[in-house]
Amino acid sequence: MSKIQVSSDQLRSIYGQLYDVLQEKASLHLPELDDPVSREVNLQLQLFLTNVMEMAFNSLKIDGPPANDILNSRCEPFDLELNERVRKSYETWEEETVKVANLKRAAQETINNVWMENQMDYLRELDSKIDAEPATDTSDNASYALEQYPIDTQLYTDSLESLSKTQSKLPHMRNQLQKLQLLLQHLQDEGSVG
Helix, strand or coil, rough: CCEEEEEHHHHHHHHHHHHHHHHHHHHHCCCCCHHHHHHHHHHHHHHHHHHHHHHHHHHHHEEEECCCHHHHHHHHCHHHHHHHHHHHHHHHHHHHHHHHHHHHHHHHHHHHHHHHHHHHHHHHHHHHHHHHHHHHCCCCCCCCCCCCCCCCCHHHHHHHHHHHHHHHHHHHHHHHHHHHHHHHHHHHHHHHHH
């Protein structure tokens, strides 16, 4: 049985043409390359092409380096164990990405809830203090003479103390509000980037 004589360049060209045709046909019928099914099909096509080329070596007389060297220079031998480790690493990465996205969303909701609760508590406290203050009579019959309105010094002192306490809490509450707003803005910025 006579063998077909080919040069190493011709063998590389044959392999390259077959590889390109298989890739072109696969891309017509398969989704994107990142799809697991596409990756598996492409892997099987490469293995098939390698097997076909190895079977053809028995019928070829190659001028130049051995046929396996030519084939290996065109494609790396496939490592199934490495491929499986890479696939599992990608799955883990995708799972962690989803977890991080969920945590960011939950953190934003928690911060919003805490901020709203603190704001509502503070407003309720102020409302209760306002309600505790006696209402002033603004009717036409009211006389505005100072003598008719004796000053209740205890009520005046209590009001001043209450005002002082409120004023002392305001910087802290503003600071807390600013921190929460900055944190919320940071999380929203992170969410729009990720």
